[in-house]
Amino acid sequence: MNLTLRIWRQKNANTPGEFVTYEAKDVSPDMSFLEMLDVVNEELMRRGEEPIAFDNDCREGICGMCSLMINGVPHGPLPQTATCQLHMRVYKDGDAITIEPWRAAPFPVIKDLIVDRSAFDRIIQSGGYVSVSTGGAPDGNTLPIPKDDADRAFDAAACIGCGACVAACKNASAVLFTSAKISHLALMPQGKVEQDRRVLKMVAQMDEEGFGACTNIGSCEAACPKGITLDNIARMNRLYLKASVKSGLE
Amino acid sequence: MSIKLNSKIPAGPLDDKWTRYRQEMKLVNPANKRKFDVIVVGTGLAGASAAATFGELGYNVKAFCFQDSPRRAHSIAAQGGINAAKNYRNDGDSVYRLFYDTIKGGDFRSREANVYRLAEVSVHIIDQCVAQGVPFAREYGGLLDNRSFGGAQVSRTFYARGQTGQQLLLGAYQALERQIHLGSVKMYPRTEMLDIVLIDGQAKGIIARDLVTGKIEAHSANAVVLATGGYGNVFFLSTNAKGCNVTATYRAFKKGALFANPCYTQIHPTCIPVSGDHQSKLTLMSESLRNDGRVWVPKKLGDNRHPGQIPDDARDYYLERKYPSYGNLAPRDIASRAAKQVCDEGRGVGPGGRGVYLDFSDAINRFGKHKIEERYGNLFEMYERITGENAYEQPMRIYPAVHYTMGGLWVDYELMSNIPGLFVIGEANFSDHGANRLGASALMQGLADGYFVLPQTIAGYFAGQKNGRYPNDHPEFRKAEEEARSRINKLLSIKGKRTVADFHRELGKLMWDDVGMARTEASLKQALKRIPEIRHEFWENVNVPGSASELNTALEYAGRVADFLEFAQLLAYDALEREESCGGHFREEYQTEDGEALRNDEKFSYVAAWEFKGVDQFPELTKEPLVYEEVRMTQRSYK
Ligand SMILES: Cc1cc2nc3c(=O)[nH]c(=O)nc-3n(C[C@H](O)[C@H](O)[C@H](O)COP(=O)(O)OP(=O)(O)OC[C@H]3O[C@@H](n4cnc5c(N)ncnc54)[C@H](O)[C@@H]3O)c2cc1C
Ligand code: SF4
Ligand code: FES
Numbered sequence: 001m002n003l004t005l006r007i008w009r010q011k012n013a014n015t016p017g018e019f020v021t022y023e024a025k026d027v028s029p030d031m032s033f034l035e036m037l038d039v040v041n042e043e044l045m046r047r048g049e050e051p052i053a054f055d056n057d058c059r060e061g062i063c064g065m066c067s068l069m070i071n072g073v074p075h076g077p078l079p080q081t082a083t084c085q086l087h088m089r090v091y092k093d094g095d096a097i098t099i100e101p102w103r104a105a106p107f108p109v110i111k112d113l114i115v116d117r118s119a120f121d122r123i124i125q126s127g128g129y130v131s132v133s134t135g136g137a138p139d140g141n142t143l144p145i146p147k148d149d150a151d152r153a154f155d156a157a158a159c160i161g162c163g164a165c166v167a168a169c170k171n172a173s174a175v176l177f178t179s180a181k182i183s184h185l186a187l188m189p190q191g192k193v194e195q196d197r198r199v200l201k202m203v204a205q206m207d208e209e210g211f212g213a214c215t216n217i218g219s220c221e222a223a224c225p226k227g228i229t230l231d232n233i234a235r236m237n238r239l240y241l242k243a244s245v246k247s248g249l250e
Numbered sequence: 251m252s253i254k255l256n257s258k259i260p261a262g263p264l265d266d267k268w269t270r271y272r273q274e275m276k277l278v279n280p281a282n283k284r285k286f287d288v289i290v291v292g293t294g295l296a297g298a299s300a301a302a303t304f305g306e307l308g309y310n311v312k313a314f315c316f317q318d319s320p321r322r323a324h325s326i327a328a329q330g331g332i333n334a335a336k337n338y339r340n341d342g343d344s345v346y347r348l349f350y351d352t353i354k355g356g357d358f359r360s361r362e363a364n365v366y367r368l369a370e371v372s373v374h375i376i377d378q379c380v381a382q383g384v385p386f387a388r389e390y391g392g393l394l395d396n397r398s399f400g401g402a403q404v405s406r407t408f409y410a411r412g413q414t415g416q417q418l419l420l421g422a423y424q425a426l427e428r429q430i431h432l433g434s435v436k437m438y439p440r441t442e443m444l445d446i447v448l449i450d451g452q453a454k455g456i457i458a459r460d461l462v463t464g465k466i467e468a469h470s471a472n473a474v475v476l477a478t479g480g481y482g483n484v485f486f487l488s489t490n491a492k493g494c495n496v497t498a499t500y501r502a503f504k505k506g507a508l509f510a511n512p513c514y515t516q517i518h519p520t521c522i523p524v525s526g527d528h529q530s531k532l533t534l535m536s537e538s539l540r541n542d543g544r545v546w547v548p549k550k551l552g553d554n555r556h557p558g559q560i561p562d563d564a565r566d567y568y569l570e571r572k573y574p575s576y577g578n579l580a581p582r583d584i585a586s587r588a589a590k591q592v593c594d595e596g597r598g599v600g601p602g603g604r605g606v607y608l609d610f611s612d613a614i615n616r617f618g619k620h621k622i623e624e625r626y627g628n629l630f631e632m633y634e635r636i637t638g639e640n641a642y643e644q645p646m647r648i649y650p651a652v653h654y655t656m657g658g659l660w661v662d663y664e665l666m667s668n669i670p671g672l673f674v675i676g677e678a679n680f681s682d683h684g685a686n687r688l689g690a691s692a693l694m695q696g697l698a699d700g701y702f703v704l705p706q707t708i709a710g711y712f713a714g715q716k717n718g719r720y721p722n723d724h725p726e727f728r729k730a731e732e733e734a735r736s737r738i739n740k741l742l743s744i745k746g747k748r749t750v751a752d753f754h755r756e757l758g759k760l761m762w763d764d765v766g767m768a769r770t771e772a773s774l775k776q777a778l779k780r781i782p783e784i785r786h787e788f789w790e791n792v793n794v795p796g797s798a799s800e801l802n803t804a805l806e807y808a809g810r811v812a813d814f815l816e817f818a819q820l821l822a823y824d825a826l827e828r829e830e831s832c833g834g835h836f837r838e839e840y841q842t843e844d845g846e847a848l849r850n851d852e853k854f855s856y857v858a859a860w861e862f863k864g865v866d867q868f869p870e871l872t873k874e875p876l877v878y879e880e881v882r883m884t885q886r887s888y889k
Contacts, residue, residue: 012800029638030525038751039528045749045804050796053803055318057491059531062416063322081635089638110462111801118439121319125431129424130383133306134299134701137374137381141338144392154385154410157417161321188383 001027001093005040007052008100010109017109019098029089033076034059034066036088037099053112061085061225064160067167068113069100074164074223082162082225102163104172106210117163119209120177126205127198128181130190143189153187156180158226165220165228171212176220178206179236180228186239196243203240253508253861255874258662259363264880265345268367271663272706276713283308286712287471287719289456290314291443291498294323295415295693296676297477298422299700305429307705312469313426313435314458316442316493316806321423324479324491325696328415329536330399331407332693334372339396343404345369350881351402352691356656356684357833357849358883359511359857361876363663364681371698376408378701382421386410400537400582400689407690412536412628418693422700442806444734445501446474446672449726453672454719457730459738461806464799466734468727472719473671473711475704476502477696480655480677482515484814484821485766486758488652489521489534495810496817499659499678503820507667508859508872510660510680512817513825516687516834517767518653519585522636523605532651533636535629537689540578542613542622543646545569545585547597547606557599557607557645568592583686583834583847586650590767593649600647609645650767654692656683656834657824660859660874664707665699668859671715673708675699680857685833738798741808746791750808753788757781757811757818765822770838774826778819782866785815816865823860823869830854851883 003024010017024040031039034056041051057065061082068083070076076086091097099113107115157180165176182199185191191198214233221230260267260274278286286309290301293315301313315323335348348369353360376394380386387395387409399407410417429435438458445457447468455470478498482488503509520535546565553560568588570577580588589606592598599605614622619642623630630641637647658680665673665681676696683691720727760780764773788811796802831840831847832854840848857874 028526028528031528032530032636035528035530038530042749042751045793045795046747048745048793048795050802051804053801057317057322057493058324058327059492060327060533062413063317063324063326063491065317065322078635085635087635087638114801117318121321121427121430121437121439124424125427129428130381131428132378132381134303134378134425134705135374137377140336140376140380140386141393143380145388146392147388147390150385150388153383154417157385157410157420158413160416161319184385185383188385190381191383 001029001088001091003027003091003094004096006096006098007113009052009112012111013108027088029087031088032059032084033070033086033088034084053114055114056084059084062160064162067102067115067162067164069102069167071098074102074167075225080225080227082160102167104166106172106174107163107166115163117161119211120161120163120174122209123174123178123202123205124181127194127201128185130185131194145189149187153184156187156228156232157184159228160226162225164223164225166211168219168223169212170217170219171215173214173220174206174209174211175214175233175236176224176228178202179232182236182239183232186235195239196246199236199239199243200247203236253668253872255508255660255668255859255872256662257361257874258664259361260663264362264366267363268370275706275710278709278712280308284310285718286310286473287312288473288475288708289469289471290475290477291456292323292477292479292676292678293320293423293426294325294477294479294676295419295422295696296678296700297475298323298419298426299697300475300477300675300704301435302422302425302429303701303705305432305434308434311429311435312438312471314438314441314443316440316461318439320426320437320439321420323419324494325419325693326416327491328693329412329534331397331409331414331690332375332418332697333399333406333688333690334376334408334694335369335406336373336376338394339405341404343406347404348372348406352682352688353684353881354884355686355688357686357847358684358851358855358878359514359832359876360682360684362878362880367703368682368695368698371702372694374702375694375697379418379421382425384410384417384421386417402688415693418697422697443478443498443501444809445730446505447726447730448505448669449720449724452670455722455727457727457734459734462801464797464802466731468722468731470720470722470724470727472715473673473708475673475675476659476678477676477700478678480658481817482652482655484757484818485652485761486754487524487529487532487762489518489532492531495813497810497813499674500813500817502659502667502669502672504862505669506862507669507672508660508861509657509820510857510859511657511685511824512821512860513828513835514656514685514833515652516654516656517583517586517650519582519589519650520608520648521651522633523600523647523649525601525637533632534651534653535633535646535648537582539608539626539629539646540585542625543578543608543610544612545578545606545608547592547599551596557609566592566597583836587767587836589650605647605649607645608648610641611645614642654687656680656685656687660857664710665704666707666711671711673704675704685835738805738809741792741794741805741812742796742798744790744792744794746793748791748793750792750794750804750811753784753792754811754814757784757815760784761818761821765818765825768836768838769825771826774822777822778826781815781819781822788812788815820860820869824858827858827871828854849885
């Protein structure tokens with residue numbers, strides 16, 4: 001099939017970007033979306049032009065490195081599918097596809113389709129862990145954990161930190177990402193110990209990074225490639241309220 | 251003159267060596283730890299766990315990775331699980347049994363003392379990860395669940411659904427982020443190490459490129475740790491992440507570090523076959539599928555009927571035929587070679603004839619579709635996403651792919667290379683898996699090295715160190731910086747006609763055909779002739795657009811492929827020199843009458859450690875003999 005691509009090109013953070021149109025010819029339905037871009041890039045480079053820069057690594061939907069707004073939808077049209085797992089058979093001959101980077105002030109563009117997501121790392125730095133050092137941990141089976149709790153913790157821990165939730169949100173809110181980590185740890189007894197401190201700090205960091213407020217629209221959940229659900233946000237809000245009340249009393 | 255290797259294995263009985271070592275090792279005074287700077291290159295499981303632990307101990311750490319965050323390292327993709335000799339199942343597991351299984355699985359080509367320590371430490375890894383809040387799978391009673399993996403007779407594999415690597419890496423990543431927050435670790439993401447710097451023969455720092463600004467910088471330290479993963483991408487197509495590369499370890503090799511056993515590469519039998527020239531990587535399908543799927547190809551050449559129309563008596567269930575007792579569960583290397591053989595005969599299925607069927611129809615008839623969905627639903631979904639085919643209705647197509655590399659930089663018992671101050675951990679070293687790695691043991695080794703072994707052994711090096719750190723404008727740093735810069739400029743100035751990927755693809759195809767699943771003297775010699783030709787053309791005809799002073803993905807890729815183009819030769823030399831078949835290294839000349847790998851313990855029971863002697867020069871071989879005091883060598887049999 002042949003496709004028309006409108007792709008955001010931007011030399012670096014300080015230069016304004018623009019859309020450039022490319023023709024993708026003889027695209028096989030078996031290609032992944034990123035392989036289709038590889039082929040376009042090969043063609044560009046053969047002509048001595050600079051390839052379109054985009055982030056990717058594992059190409060199997062787990063590292064969270066790939067991104068891309070595809071026709072205005074983060075990670076493209078398939079539910080719970082990261083861009084690298086999207087295959088071209090969802091498109092048909094003659095389709096036009098617009099490809100942009102994540103658009104959110106806390107994720108500035110570095111080049112073309114690559115953005116800076118280090119704000120997510122700083123949110124984790126502010127408290128997204130259990131403060132235990134190596135060595136001295138008790139036997140792994142000392143503390144039984146109900147299977148349901150462990151399973152729900154896993155569901156939240158499955159977040160790949162891709163940032164699609166932020167890109168999907170009109171307020172550029174990072175609550176789905178932040179609440180997923182808070183939930184994962186709050187659902188495990190090991191993480192419960194610090195949960196008050198954690199939620200206060202991580203929410204404060206999220207605000208400091210310039211992410212917007214949550215207005216309960218739910219576009220984040222729809223965009224998430226890993227099925228992270230809105231009840232994590234509800235849990236975070238509850239924990240936050242509890243922790244703020246407690247800290248106010250002290 | 252060849253280098254003398256000292257593996258520094260402590261004296262005493264096997265089960266006492268690590269305890270004795272720790273009792274006798276030198277320590278660094280806590281107040282002095284701040285004075286020691288450690289560079290950790292790579293923050294996958296091995297590097298992140300090491301950097302976090304160094305930080306906790308009080309060292310000053312600088313950590314580097316080329317992704318935008320340490321959470322994205324290739325370790326994230328590991329699916330199956332992590333082994334530990336906990337014996338929670340009361341099924342007879344023990345440290346000794348895990349040790350023995352690992353030695354045997356490695357086809358008697360690994361060091362007893364290292365492997366024993368790995369098995370010993372394995373139990374602490376699980377405790378540590380649980381304490382971090384890693385959501386391992388649990389039973390209804392609330393205790394940790396286990397499964398048996400990769401043909402082991404005991405259930406010792408801990409897992410977190412099909413995403414064990416992700417959960418373990420996030421645990422290590424979070425520990426690392428905590429240290430970053432506390433100021434003991436400084437993280438350099440999107441930064442690639444280009445070279446290592448030696449002063450007076452000791453590792454004293456690295457040269458790295460900031461991938462966003464293009465700036466080349468020298469970083470100085472008291473010691474350098476490489477945790478940069480494996481080199482499977484020398485084959486172009488593999489199950490590794492796109493960015494996995496050999497640059498860090500190969501650069502160290504060029505500076506004098508010995509590279510051990512590069513020919514030991516692991517091929518995984520159940521991957522989704524190549525669908526066309528556009529293919530950029532291969533996806534692993536969990537091995538557990540072979541518990542219920544039957545592998546077959548048509549008996550007759552050119553039988554192009556739809557699989558559903560080929561009756562049972564026209565199918566060759568070749569694994570069941572050749573290995574009646576193990577059948578479809580034959581070990582990775584054996585199942586892989588058998589698939590290659592039937593495809594070489596022209597009986598392969600799917601595009602290009604490089605595929606075999608993995609058929610679930612019998613299992614679906616026996617247990618019902620529902621049961622199979624419950625067991626493998628997510629895998630069937632993934633398969634359909636990639637191929638567009640529904641594996642409940644027609645058999646899956648699978649083919650072997652490069653998956654893991656057992657070879658790596660040579661290290662002693664303390665995980666130090668032959669260059670003082672240069673330590674190597676995780677998949678990047680050669681240490682524990684011999685000629686073949688068991689399933690669920692790479693995660694175990696990475697975390698053992700990073701959390702428990704290196705943080706102890708490195709203290710001995712610091713305690714005995716005379717000259718500490720050098721300023722990063724020392725002439726040796728300047729020189730290495732200049733070299734890195736001129737190499738980049740060279741790559742950018744060629745302006746030829748072919749892309750980097752073109753060359754990588756060509757190299758990969760050559761390696762796969764001639765240095766892949768089955769090797770012969772003739773195929774290896776052919777590869778050794780072709781590799782330099784491809785490399786010479788690369789340096790004359792590659793086109794790397796853009797400039798050095800900006801984010802330039804083509805340039806990053808070019809540097810990595812340039813190193814693969816030299817490293818490939820080393821791999822082939824090693825494969826040529828090892829005139830036996832063992833584990834992941836199969837030489838067609840050396841097989842039993844039944845076509846099984848034939849080891850030659852008398853001549854090849856050693857670690858092959860290679861020393862760089864110049865590009866296109868035959869490297870020099872140093873042999874570290876492998877002495878087995880505890881176990882008796884046996885021949886594997888899976889008939
Ligand atoms: C699909 C798949 C499934 C697997 N499943 C399992 C499993 O179930 N169980 C198991 O035990 N093992 C499994 N393995 C193997 C296992 O995942 C790896 O061997 C292991 O994760 C390697 O960890 P590492 O820390 O050594 O390296 P990696 O995770 O590869 O990390 C390498 C690090 O080095 C950095 N780096 C590399 N080069 C440079 C450079 N020049 N400059 C700066 N940084 C650099 C990278 O950024 C990265 O941070 C699997 C492998 C694959 C491919
Ligand atoms: S919550 Fe979902 S969309 Fe947001 S970062 Fe995590 S995986 Fe990506
Ligand atoms: S490239 Fe890793 S999730 Fe897409």
